[in-house]
Amino acid sequence: MTNLLDDLPDATAAEVFTTLLARPGIRVERIVSHGQATPVDAPYDQPHDEWLLLLRGAAGLWLEGEAERTLRSGDTLLIPAHCRHRVTWTAPNEPTVWLAIHLG
Helix, strand or coil, rough: CCCCCCCCCCCCCCEEEEEEEECEEEEEEEEEEEECCCCCCEEEEECHHHHHHHEEEEEEEEEECCCCCEEEEECCEEEECCCCEEEEECCCCCCCEEEEEEEE
């Protein structure tokens, strides 16, 4: 893959996760969403930090103890380990493309 926005997979039925790099202590992935959201009763609680860059589209993100925030192209966010969080919405009419870096 040479451009993260080229040849996007069809993510209308389910999000598509593509690992771009995996080394001890770090995993880099592209996530393509298209209208998906994390179920309210199933937030993520990861044992590692995650740094996000929203490359294209838009999304809502809830982090425990904070108000929901809207992310748009170019926005970044560090989610600390064990911070419960969930995607509340992604753009329904276009792909939302994330770059996620999992640390530790």
